[in-house]
Amino acid sequence: MGKQIIVIPAYNEEATVAQVVRDAIRVADAVVVVDDGSRDRTSALAAEAGAIVVRHAVNRGLGGALGTGIAAAVKLGADAVVTMDADGQHRAADAARIFERIGQGDVDFVIGSRMLAGAEGQSKMPIHRVLFNAVGNTLTYLLFGVWVTDSQSGLRGLSRTAAEGVDLRTNGMEVSSEFIKEARERRWRKAEIAIPAIYTEYSLSKGQSFLVGVKTAAKLILRRFIG
Amino acid sequence: MTAIQIILCGFAVFALSRVVLRFRKGGLPVVHLVIWFLFWAAVIVAVLRPSTTSAVASWVRVGRGADLVMYLSVVALFYLLFRLFGKIEELERQITRVVRAAALKDLDEKTAVASKGSAPPRIPEAAKLPPPK
Numbered sequence: 001m002g003k004q005i006i007v008i009p010a011y012n013e014e015a016t017v018a019q020v021v022r023d024a025i026r027v028a029d030a031v032v033v034v035d036d037g038s039r040d041r042t043s044a045l046a047a048e049a050g051a052i053v054v055r056h057a058v059n060r061g062l063g064g065a066l067g068t069g070i071a072a073a074v075k076l077g078a079d080a081v082v083t084m085d086a087d088g089q090h091r092a093a094d095a096a097r098i099f100e101r102i103g104q105g106d107v108d109f110v111i112g113s114r115m116l117a118g119a120e121g122q123s124k125m126p127i128h129r130v131l132f133n134a135v136g137n138t139l140t141y142l143l144f145g146v147w148v149t150d151s152q153s154g155l156r157g158l159s160r161t162a163a164e165g166v167d168l169r170t171n172g173m174e175v176s177s178e179f180i181k182e183a184r185e186r187r188w189r190k191a192e193i194a195i196p197a198i199y200t201e202y203s204l205s206k207g208q209s210f211l212v213g214v215k216t217a218a219k220l221i222l223r224r225f226i227g
Numbered sequence: 228m229t230a231i232q233i234i235l236c237g238f239a240v241f242a243l244s245r246v247v248l249r250f251r252k253g254g255l256p257v258v259h260l261v262i263w264f265l266f267w268a269a270v271i272v273a274v275l276r277p278s279t280t281s282a283v284a285s286w287v288r289v290g291r292g293a294d295l296v297m298y299l300s301v302v303a304l305f306y307l308l309f310r311l312f313g314k315i316e317e318l319e320r321q322i323t324r325v326v327r328a329a330a331l332k333d334l335d336e337k338t339a340v341a342s343k344g345s346a347p348p349r350i351p352e353a354a355k356l357p358p359p360k
Contacts, residue, residue, distance in 0.1 A: 034330070052337070054330040064323040068330050075334060171319055222312070 002079025002160070004028045004099045007069035008051070009062055010086035014040040016202065017086045021049035024084065027096035032072045033086070036065040042086075052076070063175030067168040074163050081163045085154040087202060094195040098157035101193060108162040108188035109179070111148055112155030112195040120196035129199065132213055136177070139217055143224045144181040148192060152176045155195055162188050170223065173216040228275075235274045239267045 006028040010017050017033065024031045033046035037059035047053045054072050056065065066083055073081045080102040084090040090112065098110045113119065115133060133152055140151040156179060158166065165186050170178050183190050228236075246263040249255045273280050273296065280292025289295045 052334070054334050056326045056330055058322070058326060060323045060326055064326065067323070068327045071327065071331060072334050075331065076338070169320060171323055223316075 002103075003030070003077050004080050004082070005073040005076060005078040006031045006095055007034065007066065007073050007081055007083045008032070008046075008086050009034045009036055009065035009069055009083070010038065010042050010046065011036040011059060011062075011065070012038045012040050012042060013086040014038070014042050014045055016088040017042050018045040018049040020084070020086055020088055021046050021051045023092040024095065025050050027092045027099070028082070030073075030076060030078075032069050032076070034065040034069040034072070036060055036062075061171035061175075062173050063168050063170040063178065066175055067166075070158065070163050070166060070168075074160075078163060079160045080157060081160075082157045083154065088200065089198050090155040090195070091198070094155060094193075095157075097193055097195075098155070101191060102157050102159050106189060107191045108159040109183045109190040110157040111150060111190070111192045112153050112157075113148070113150035113192045114153060114195055114197035115149040116192050116194040119194035121199075122197055124199070125197045126199060128210075129197075132210075135213070135217070139220060140177040140180050143220060144177065144184055146180050146184045148180055148190075150192070151180055153195075159188075162186070170219070172219060173212060174220045174223065177220055232274050236271055239270045239274070243267045 004027075006024045008017070008020060008024065008031065010033055013020075021031050021033060031051040033042075033051040033053050035043040035046065035053055035055040037056045043053050043055055052072070054068060056068065060068075069083065070081055080099050082095045082098050084095055094112055098112060101107060101110050114122070114125065115137075133150060136152040137148065137150070141147045152173075153176070162183075166179070166182050168175055168178055168182070182188070243264065246255065246260060246267070250257075250260045273292075277292055280296055282292070284290065284292045284295040287295065289298065
């Protein structure tokens with residue numbers, strides 16, 4: 001199997017980033033943390049934990065950070081890239097499963113889905129999150145014509161082809177849906193694997209609030225018709 | 228002349244003077260100068276002789292001149308908002324591109340140092356920078 005790189009966008013995640021990096025390093029050849037203009041010690045802690053840190057001088061949002069991280073991974077010679085959140089809601093073991101799936105060579109894009117049948121912890125998912133994901137999926141389907149079970153998942157894998165070709169134009173949380181759009185437009189062969197839904201109080205506080213969700217939705221719709 | 232007429236005319240004259248000033252400095256194409264000149268001249272006429280707007284209004288079958296002005300203003304403002312939205316989006320994208328290029332340039336330097344082997348353990352330059360304001 002080729003070079004496997006995990007990309008972790010992080011904005012003010014000093015509480016969790018070091019542990020996430022330490023876990024991630026065990027399943028990848030390199031871990032790239034994109035410090036998206038944090039005001040805390042995210043960069044220093046991530047580097048200490050062994051990550052290659054690239055840093056945005058100013059905060060650009062999730063989409064901007066992911067774009068930078070994937071570009072960095074390609075530069076470092078990645079054959080497969082997995083993105084995961086810095087808040088600890090994804091397990092390194094699941095990233096490893098995504099690498100494995102990509103390593104089989106028949107897919108370009110793998111989504112770690114919390115909603116796929118058989119995913120653990122579904123019953124414990126807070127009801128507003130279930131609802132939120134349903135709205136995200138429906139909107140993604142209506143706008144881009146692709147149905148996936150977890151359009152807002154932050155754990156996803158890209159083959160080298162996909163990582164090189166992806167062109168993210170959105171800076172914010174809309175990026176999750178943009179990946180799906182890219183998958184369709186660039187004809188990536190895609191797959192989903194079930195991952196456990198892990199919700200901690202911390203990750204819930206960091207995720208999209210209702211207002212941010214509305215903003216994300218509005219931007220998605222506007223961009224679909226303007227951008 | 229009523230107070231509102233004086234205020235609006237005063238503003239139109241002020242705006243015109245800015246347009247002329249910008250044109251003199253060479254920051255404005257002639258076409259724009261002409262368009263702005265016509266626009267503000269029309270504003271002055273409409274303010275001083277409101278009946279002219281009524282004439283135009285009845286020509287396009289709108290009840291009152293003031294209504295027509297409102298309709299046109301709303302349309303113009305929406306168009307402007309639309310343009311601004313697009314412009315801001317474009318700016319955001321450009322900023323991201325600049326920030327990304329800078330971040331990736333740091334990565335180049337880091338990996339270049341790392342591959343020399345003699346370098347001290349990898350402490351990314353980024354980690355040492357003071358946090359952005």
